[in-house]
Amino acid sequence: MTTLINQVRWTWPASLTGGAILLVLSACNQKQQGAATVPPPPPEVSIVTVKAQPIPYQRDLPGRVAPLRIAEVRSRVAGLVIKRTFEQGSLVKEGDVLYKIDPAPFQVELQSAEAVLARTEAALVLAQQQADRLEQLLSRQTASQAQYDSAYAAQKQAEAEVAGAKAARDRARLNLGYTDVRAPISGRIGRALLTEGALVEQGGTANLATIQQLDPIYVDITQSVGELNKLRRDLASGELSRLANDSANVRLIMDDGAFYPSAGKLLFSEVTADPSTGQVTLRVLFPNPQDELFPGMYVRARIKQGIDTDAIAVPQQAVQRTNDGKSEVWVVREGDKVMLQPVEVGPVVENQWVIREGLKPGDRVVVEGVQKISAGMQVKPVDPMGSVAQAELKAQEPDGTEVPQAAQPVVEVR
Secondary structure, eight states: OHHHHHHHHHHHHHHHHHHHHHHHHHHHHHHHHHHHTSOOOOOEEEEEEEOOEEEEEEEEEEEEEEOSEEEEEOOSSOEEEEEEOSOTTOEEOTTOEEEEEOOHHHHHHHHHHHHHHHHHHHHHHHHHHHHHHHHHHHHTTSSOHHHHHHHHHHHHHHHHHHHHHHHHHHHHHHHHHTTEEEOSSOEEEOOOSSOTTOEEOTTOOOOOEEEEEOSSEEEEEEEEHHHHHHHHHHHHHTSSBOOOTTOOOEEEEOTTSOBOSSOBEEEEEOSSOOTTTOEEEEEEEEOOTTOOOOTTOEEEEEEEEEEEEEEEEEEGGGOEEOTTSOEEEEEEOGGGBEEEEEEEEEEEETTEEEEEESOOTTOEEEEEOGGGOOTTOBOEEEOOTTHHHHHHSOOBOTTSOBOOGGGSOOEEEO
């Protein structure tokens, strides 16, 4: 009897426990099924709303630095170089004496020419006296006309000889002055190509030194004929607006990526294309007070050639590339649903792609969070962190000067 009571005592709680467990498991399954029916929240993405703004049409083109003026120092007379009077690599002014050639032979020539002049002047005095005397005798009819004519011709011949002697003297004086070899232009002189003791030959082409004027200085940049013609067509059609004639529209990018502190002015473009490359040379003038630019130096020039008055630009990270190299962006449409939009991109301006086709003002373009979305998905557009503050900053050129707002690609951040 006791054994039966114990079996009943332990069997009844076990049955209750199993039922409770089944009830708990059933409730959990119902909660999980209810949770599975709740959709997840839409992913957050950062967007920008684009609008048409004036954006400069600019290109980065290769270029070479060239001096404003260059002159080779040459001697006009033959002789022995006895002295060099300049420091190599220094600045010289026009007219400074750079070399001295032995003047002794030219001093002798000058003295000889002066002696010849004195002799001809004495002969002229005698011829004039003879002509005056015969003129008086002719008036008294004591001399013939032939005698007077001969005396008058001798006087004129003596005058011509005096003029020739004066020219010879002046030439000898010039040659003596040419023994001081002077700087033809102002600028920075290079190394001395001849030293003391060198002989400069008559009619020789020996270059004694080279002077280059480096402030201001030229930069010759090259652009393809196709790009230049397209630019001219766009300017003619009004798609691009012209820059002011006196605007500084070229910036130099140095080897380290920094901008040259001063802007340059585009002067002209060549009228002949290089047949081997199909490119045209554009010449730009830059100030160079610190001699930071050297002739022959390679630079990259960022040149503004016009202004697109109603262009659209988006941040570079917003543009995606397909497998075949085409460009596309994620656009937020009605109902905050995203879709891929093919676009045609132009140049990069201030870290933004200029969009030629595919977008219109008011379109919302996804900038960040594209890895979380797919076509047709609903998203939650949000402000990128700090984007509003960044948009309020004034755009500045690398030298710190403020740029007019019309010259910057602007996007409205939402």
